[in-house]
Amino acid sequence: MKNWGFKISKPRVLDFDTANLDAYNRLIEKVPSAHRCLMCGACTATCTANLHTTFNFRNCHLMFRRGQFEGLAEELDKCMLCGKCKLVCPRGVNTRAIIYNLRIVLSDLNYKKIEL
Amino acid sequence: MDKKVLIIGGGPAGIETAYSLALQDVKVVMIEKDANVCGNIQNWEKLFPDFKDAEEVRKILSQKLNHPNIEVITNTEIKNLYPQGNLWFAKNDDERIFEANAALLATGFEVFDAKRKEELGYGIYDNVITSADFEKMYKSRKILTAEGRVPQRIAFLNCVGSRDEKVGNHYCSRVCCINAVKQAIEFKELVPDAKAYCFYMDMRMAGQFYEELYRKSQEKYGVTYIRGRTSEAAVTRDNRIQIKAEDTLSALPMKMTVDLLVLMVGIEASAGTTLLSEQNDVLGLYGFAKPLGLYSEDNMTTKPGLFLAGTCKRPLTLPETLADARSAATDIIKYLKTTK
Ligand SMILES: Cc1cc2nc3c(=O)[nH]c(=O)nc-3n(C[C@H](O)[C@H](O)[C@H](O)COP(=O)(O)OP(=O)(O)OC[C@H]3O[C@@H](n4cnc5c(N)ncnc54)[C@H](O)[C@@H]3O)c2cc1C
Numbered sequence: 511m512k513n514w515g516f517k518i519s520k521p522r523v524l525d526f527d528t529a530n531l532d533a534y535n536r537l538i539e540k541v542p543s544a545h546r547c548l549m550c551g552a553c554t555a556t557c558t559a560n561l562h563t564t565f566n567f568r569n570c571h572l573m574f575r576r577g578q579f580e581g582l583a584e585e586l587d588k589c590m591l592c593g594k595c596k597l598v599c600p601r602g603v604n605t606r607a608i609i610y611n612l613r614i615v616l617s618d619l620n621y622k623k624i625e626l
Numbered sequence: 627m628d629k630k631v632l633i634i635g636g637g638p639a640g641i642e643t644a645y646s647l648a649l650q651d652v653k654v655v656m657i658e659k660d661a662n663v664c665g666n667i668q669n670w671e672k673l674f675p676d677f678k679d680a681e682e683v684r685k686i687l688s689q690k691l692n693h694p695n696i697e698v699i700t701n702t703e704i705k706n707l708y709p710q711g712n713l714w715f716a717k718n719d720d721e722r723i724f725e726a727n728a729a730l731l732a733t734g735f736e737v738f739d740a741k742r743k744e745e746l747g748y749g750i751y752d753n754v755i756t757s758a759d760f761e762k763m764y765k766s767r768k769i770l771t772a773e774g775r776v777p778q779r780i781a782f783l784n785c786v787g788s789r790d791e792k793v794g795n796h797y798c799s800r801v802c803c804i805n806a807v808k809q810a811i812e813f814k815e816l817v818p819d820a821k822a823y824c825f826y827m828d829m830r831m832a833g834q835f836y837e838e839l840y841r842k843s844q845e846k847y848g849v850t851y852i853r854g855r856t857s858e859a860a861v862t863r864d865n866r867i868q869i870k871a872e873d874t875l876s877a878l879p880m881k882m883t884v885d886l887l888v889l890m891v892g893i894e895a896s897a898g899t900t901l902l903s904e905q906n907d908v909l910g911l912y913g914f915a916k917p918l919g920l921y922s923e924d925n926m927t928t929k930p931g932l933f934l935a936g937t938c939k940r941p942l943t944l945p946e947t948l949a950d951a952r953s954a955a956t957d958i959i960k961y962l963k964t965t966k
Pocket residue numbers: 634635636637638639640657658659660663664665666667670672673674675702703704705732733734735736737757758801805891892893896897898899935936937938942943944945947
């Protein structure tokens with residue numbers, strides 16, 4: 511077959527029809543306050559871990575909500591579970607519990623196994 | 627009509643209701659705790675969204691009080707409000723008693739005390755001010771740092787004391803988004819070369835002409851809006867203010883040093899609003915007074931003869947307050963006509 515120089519790349523769109531949006535329910539069972547997050551970013555702003563790493567807690571949470579799990583577990587490993595983010599959250603979201611439980615759910619989904 | 631109404635609070639809501647009642651031949655006694663009438667709008671210089679001189683509005687409102695059916699009593703803080711039979715009584719600390727056929731609560735609001743958000747540095751760092759302080763400075767058309775310098779970079783932080791579980795206020799204060807737009811424009815008109823930033827969680831531009839003003843602030847004045855809630859402020863060696871936020875649209879944490887930080891403080895129920903509502907079992911959420919219903923009963927309460935107008939119920943803009951006051955007058959007259 512003639513090679514026209516085109517190749518098929520992975521679609522870049524967030525596909526709400528195929529993304530695993532149900533995994534979020536498992537997080538909500540454990541941390542109901544996660545629903546209240548309005549993505550204001552105050553948690554990320556105050557987080558010490560993001561000074562020296564690419565870690566962005568708010569964005570990790572959003573990506574998980576959207577069913578985008580690739581690389582998330584590695585990112586969440588950068589959190590020190592210090593809880594500073596919880597102090598600034600205007601919606602009283604239990605941020606630390608989100609991080610902890612996200613690691614468990616991601617592990618169950620076979621994204622980076624953790625031993626508990 | 628041979629009936630009298632007590633109005634507690636001489637702000638815009640109290641004045642507008644008093645005048646509407648007076649026009650219908652009802653006698654009014656309006657009691658204000660401060661030396662002057664007009665309430666919180668005494669502290670504003672120009673009003674959003676049309677930059678109307680607040681002094682003009684104050685003049686118009688004050689003139690309405692010249693109506694012969696209105697008696698104004700200032701420097702008198704009502705501490706006690708209660709019904710007895712078909713009459714309403716109000717008392718101050720000196721046990722001076724006022725009596726009437728109906729009472730209106732128009733005790734309004736107080737601006738959020740920004741010191742309660744300690745992490746934003748108000749009262750700690752010289753160059754952190756509130757939107758109310760901005761209004762005071764703007765009276766002389768000079769917005770300056772504590773050192774007397776013209777700021778080259780200014781930031782407005784929205785939702786200070788509102789939409790914040792940490793201070794117990796879940797609600798939106800309604801006026802501060804558009805006020806930030808207004809003040810950013812006022813600043814840019816004074817210092818066209820300076821940079822003005824506004825940090826927001828949502829820009830709430832629902833009022834008439836609000837969106838247009840927001841658009842103009844970007845198009846004509848180059849105000850930059852950043853979607854992210856500021857987590858904290860710190861002082862730099864040269865007494866400037868460094869703030870931290872996440873620029874959520876680029877998903878990057880950011881920091882920015884500004885010469886002046888303006889906190890857009892929200893609306894909270896005034897002490898008088900909470901006290902008098904509590905005494906009459908009409909206390910609603912967050913210390914505001916609770917109307918009987920949301921629709922046609924919004925000026926009434928569970929107590930016959932006790933009515934509500936203005937920001938003692940919830941955050942409202944000035945035109946909304948005035949409309950609400952006129953609607954309260956209609957209900958009061960209906961009540962007076964049908965009660966002995
Ligand atoms: C920073 C800021 C800027 C604003 N700018 C604008 C603007 O540009 N345009 C606009 O449309 N709206 C603006 N508003 C909203 C506007 O100020 C209000 O809508 C208006 O003041 C509400 O009037 P009110 O009579 O309900 O309450 P208030 O203005 O609070 O008046 C209540 C009065 O009751 C008195 N009182 C309280 N308790 C007692 C008591 N126990 N006994 C006797 N008297 C008592 C108080 O002293 C006061 O005089 C702004 C609000 C804020 C916070």
